[in-house]
Amino acid sequence: MKSIMTKIVIPGFILMLVFLCTGLLSTPAAQAVEKEIVWAIVDDFSGPFAATGVEGHNATVLFLEEHNYKMGPYTVKLVTRDTELKPAVGVRRLQEVIAEAKPLIVSSGNSSAVQLAMADIIGKTKGPIFWTDGWDTRLTGANGNRYTFRWASPNYTIARSALSSFLDKFPDVKKVIQIQMDYAWGYDMAENVEAVLKERGIKLLKTQYVPATAIDVSVFMTEAKGSGADAYIIGLYGKIFGIGLRQAHEFGLKKVMKVFSITGTLNMLRGIGSDALEGMYLADHWNHAMPNEWSRKFVEKYKKRWGVIPGDYAAKKYLECQLMERLIKHTGSADPKVLIPALEKLGEFDGPTGKENMAAWQHQIVHDFLLLRGKAPREKAYEDDYVEVVGAGRIYPRQGEKGFEFDRTKDPL
Amino acid sequence: MVNIDVILAQVFNGIQFGVLMALLATGLSLIFGMLGIINFAHGSLYMIGAYFVWTCMQMLNVPGKFWVGLIITLPLMAIVGLMIERFLLRWMYGQPVVYQILLTFGLLLVIQQSVALIYGTTPLPLGMPSSFEGEISLGLFRYPVYRLFTMILGLAIIFGVWYFIERSALGAIIRASAEDPETAKTLGVNTRRVYTWTFALGSALAGLGGGLHAPLIGGLQHTIGTEILLICFIVVVIGGMGSIRGALLGGIILGIVRGIAGVFWAPASDFVMFAAMGIILMIRPQGLLGRGGTR
Amino acid sequence: MKSELNAPQRSFMAELSPVLIMAAILVPTYFVLPSKMMAAEILIMAIPTLSFILLLGYTGLLNFGTGSLFAVGAYTAGILLARHNVHILLAIIAGVAMSGIISIIMGYFCIKRVGLIFALLTLAFNQLIWFIIWQWKSFTGGPDGIWGIKREILELGIFSINLKPTFNFYIFVLILFLLLFLFVRRLIESPFGKVLMGMRESELRATAIGYNPETYKWIAFIIGGLICGLGGALFALHQEYVGEHLAHWSTSGEFAIKALLGGTFVLHGALIGSGVFIFLADFLNRFPVLAKAGAGLLVLGAIFILVVMFFRGGIYGGVEKVYNFFRKK
Incomplete structure (x- = not known):
């Protein structure tokens, strides 16, 4: 029995102790405070797309700092995870973030393979509002769902x-x-x-x-x-x-x-x-020299905070924050059941490329x-x-065009 | 579409890419053949070579700063190599392969992510020297000048290294230290120092390869070393571990095979390298020009 | 090592007690971990790592094909579950069997070589399988992977368990893992295992005594493949998604690293390595600053270097060293 002691019990307990200590350290008071919403970024921070991931994160931080980490009556907590540009890793991080942090919004990256896999999980968990940036047409088409929204144009x-x-x-x-x-x-x-x-x-x-x-x-x-x-x-x-x-x-x-x-x-x-x-x-999708008010203001603010000129990815992440903040303020609610219909009824708004509007049937923002x-x-x-x-x-799929509408009956909300 | 000039140009592409890979593989092969170390960090040495050239070009403002940067990079890379060998790899000689792999892989991650922290993840521009822009006519077809130049320079360097190792007196000492370290020691050779300098030479070759390749890849990123490492590794295996001529032959074969696959079935162009490796290993496990036995 | 090739005679309880102790440690571990999904993942990833250790530590074979065998199991189970709605146990068995078949073929070609050449051949086969998965879009989904796998109620005739809650699934994986662990432990102590270890020490001697090393190694390789298949099938259930990346050589490398981290010469190394690796990767991903800079990989790399420099036997070996040091005092 002595050998069993040395072989299993001691390393086992040491392992458990390590887990326990670091586990306690890493989740200080995991219980969600009331009136707090979680904004999760699950993006590609390592690998060949790393540069875009960082840009999007910076834009989100910029918006939240400007608004003092507040959206309407709620305090916003930012949670970040790296997909490593691998669908399997992305799916795991997403599932984990949903299980642990219970985010209201998951904002994600632009690798289509990762995004398609993640959209499938979102559909299954009937989960948080999912802002994707993959360009694959299916993301707001055949493989879309009621929770998935997109600003980036489809292929x-x-x-x-x-x-x-x-x-x-x-x-x-x-x-x-x-x-x-x-x-x-x-x-x-x-x-x-x-x-x-x-x-x-x-x-x-x-x-x-x-x-x-x-x-x-x-x-x-x-x-x-x-x-x-x-x-x-x-x-x-x-x-x-x-x-x-x-x-x-x-x-x-x-x-x-x-x-x-x-x-x-x-x-x-x-x-x-x-x-x-x-x-x-x-x-x-966008250029920093676009001659409109939105772009001018955004480029100015971004440059001041981060010292560089932003790309299209930063603009779309900033817009996501802006739209969500507007709706949360307007409805006063942090419930996807309220926010999703509100997003669908968004209609026309001022965006990075000028006047843009939400195609409610497809959850796709229509812009130049x-x-x-x-x-x-x-x-x-x-x-x-x-x-x-x-x-x-500005050529988008028309409503009724075959293969571009997702199955709405699955999620009546 | 079967024009003779296109086919010839494709062969040239294959050779050019092959020579570049062989340049990197020479360092890798040297380190394996002489030190018996499987160096997974070789790809990251290639990467920092390119970043060093970029840094030099930023700091200097002289005509031909690319070449000056490239020349400054060589001793810098040798120093990096010296430090890696002195502090880490020295303890790895004669150790099981798995430990070498784990250590050098860890080193690869550390170097790669440190570069990401220092230089950021945004691609950095490294254009080619303006006098090497454009194409030159080679009779039947036109070929980019810079590519042709790297091909010739690469061949010259590989030949130089081969001559140094196989023909010079210093090379004889290196070979002796690799093949029979005990006897070499009794004859008064400081084998430790020989190993250190061999590793430094391999690192400098990797850095040079990185610097030469950088103008062709449209933006330096910290991840450029990983894919190239695998290709180099396969080149070494095909050519025969420890053989410089083998590295050149393996590189050119691989370059041409990749090129042919690219034209006919492009998605397979990565896979054919592994297929070539598998076939050669099954027929001739020591590689095409390898010296050793089956191990 | 004893010269006799008989299996050690032990009472039933003595055989079972280490497993019971492991269970007693692993069940509460679930509640300690910061993420509930991680618990099952640690166990599942420990399975192919176990296969790697069985082949490297006990047979001397450096197998870089574990990733593809793992993926074959995952794809088989995933496709059966997503498209044909088969029974969960059946899908797992099919995954294991499929990996077994592939490893028979793979082993046949690779086993003739030794050392590094063997490792490189398995790597080449690994990429062949990855390439097939990538290209066979109609069947494997290519780069899209397999969507729509559902982890649902497991019907076992008399009773049924809902595998959807993470804890239930964790217990389900834990039971399978412990059974597997028992089997592998039994295997290495059996006459077969003794022959393998004997060959690791000296192939020549084993041949001289009259064992055909190739057949033995081939069988060990196939057993390793079957184990990987089990891991893969469970992984498909765990993630409810299967991607091509599982078959890529980097996954094989990851298993190798987990094994080395834990300790390659003892079976528990698989669990420790997998646990520490996954926990660290996740833990480092939690800090936005680190996640943003990809610095998790940096720390991971530094840990690999430290392990090789100072804890050659992996974490297990390191802990054992410390323990022995204090016991002597």
Whole structure:
């Protein structure tokens, strides 16, 4: 029995003691104080999307600091978890946060695979209000639920709005080749791009799927260059976006065809540099130079607090806070059963891109999606002045269009 | 679409990527072959090499600052290597593989996240030197100048290292310390010091690879080391652990195989590397040009 | 080690007592942990870690294919539960069996090599399985993974348990884990286990005595695969979601790290390693400052270095050392 003592009991008790001590330390008075709501951020803070995650967190903190951590009559407690950009980890952190902190709102990141898995969990737990930022069309479509809301445009819109504006600009584009990510989001985007091209009778020569972990895309660039296409559509995001655009520039693709990137988030442009971006067309949800009151004020405040110019991800996280605060103040309630119908009835409001409105049937905010042009180094007025807005579109699924409505009967609230 | 010029350009892409990987793999292979250490932190050494070049470029304002930065990076990386070897890896010689993996993996995480804390997670721009922009005509096709240049420079460095190890007197001491440390010691060789400098050399090669590759990846991020590590590792295994020529051969084979897979079935381009490794290990466990037995 | 190859003769109670003690420690642990989901996860993740330890510590095989075998179990159970609505126990058994079948094939190719080459071959197979899961979108969901798994009432004929509450599920996992632990303990003390350990020490000697090392190692590998499958099937139930990331080589690496953290030469190392790893990862994730900077990984990395430098036997070995030090005094 002596050996059993040494082998199990002692390490076991030490382990338990460690758990106990740290457990007590980490949850000081876990009981929710009355009149407190929990705002949970479950976002991608490590891995290739880390930069966007931090930006969104900063915007949320900025809003809460401005409002003294108050939303209406409630005090707001901010809880943060890292998904590590892995669906399985994201799901676990989400389940845990729901079980422990009982948040009213979960605000999340922009990896579609992670978001789709998380939306499924939200639907099952009939859980908190879920602000997602994945661009996969299904998130507010077939895989949506009553609790999931989104400001970011779905791929449906991204492809139609930005690509259509781009093609309108260059009517002589007859053959294109596209590069997409070998990922949930990439397949969805490729389909939507194909649909737009089909409508316009433009020939798609090839869809190149590139793994998100690739570090060299020279093979695809050479192939695209030799394909004889008129335009190259780049659908990359995260680390691979920088690699793709940089190497497209390096292989001189701009000289033989138009280069159009479906994404163009500011913090990723910083890594690429203006020499490569010059003459490329990009697209984004928002730009800090948008000539409207909301953007002007937000950029000013964000810059003052964090010292840098915010990207689209910061703007949308700030807007989420703003909308929720407005509704909580208005209804005086922190009950999803009250807030969700209120969100659905939101109607038109002033947002980052001007007048925006909530499509209640789909839980999708309808707003402009922008077409951008990369500025040459000499055109730049300041460091972060990488692009100018040259067009915008607002093409969203219409109510009744097949495959875009979620099953509302499951959640009557 | 089967144009001869496109195929040739693809072969060039394969070789270019292969040489770059071989440059990194040479360091990894050297460390394994001489010290018997599986260095998972090699990827993070590549990463800090790139960050060092960036830092130097920020601080300096001289013409050709990229090259100056690259040259300054070499001794800096050697110092980093010295410190790692002196304080951590020294205790790992002859220890089971699993401990080496755990230690160097821990080191990888520490370095990677420290860089994230110091430099932030926003991608940092590191453009290529302007005189190397653009493309050059190679008869049938045009190829980016910088790529061509890194290819030649990489080959030269790999050859230099090979010559140093296999042909020079100092190299003979290194090889002797690796193959028979006891005899080397009795002959008056300070094997400890030899190991330390070998590791420093490997680190400097990794840093150089990072600095050279940085202008091609469109923004430095703290995670760039992880994916490259795996590829390098496979290159070393295919070529044969401890063999520099093997690393070059493995790198070029892998580069071309990846390229072909990229054209025909791009999603498989990561997997084919593992497949190549598996097949070679089953047929020839010591790698293509490996010296050792089956272990 | 005793030279005789007979299983040790022990009374029924003596056989059971360590398991009972473990249960007595693990049940209250549930209430101590800061997160209720974590308890079951620690046990589930300890299962493939146990498989890793069985292969490395007791057989000398460094298996980097644990992640894919774990994923095979998870996908099999997940698909059966989400799409075909089968009985929970049946889904678990199917998951275990499927992992067993895969590990038979994998073992056949890998077992001929030893040491690092064996490890690299299992790594290559691991990526092959990951690649199949990634590409076979119609069946595995590809990058989307398997949604819609439901952990519901477990019908056992006479009575039924609702597995939805975390505590009930934890007890369910705990029972399976303890049974598995008993089995593995029994296995390493059986003649079969003695042969394996003998081969770890000297393969040549084992061959000379008349054992075919390849067959023995193959069987050990398959047992390891079956154990991973059990872990995977339970994980599918635990998360109600299965993703491709489980099959990626980094998951295999994670199991290896858990084993090393706990201690590779003793079975309890699996539980300790898994517990400390998951607890730390979660604990570090709780601080917004750390979570935001991804600094949890930094601390984790530092801990790995410390373990290798100072606690070579993992946490278990370290505690044992301290205990022995005080007992001698």
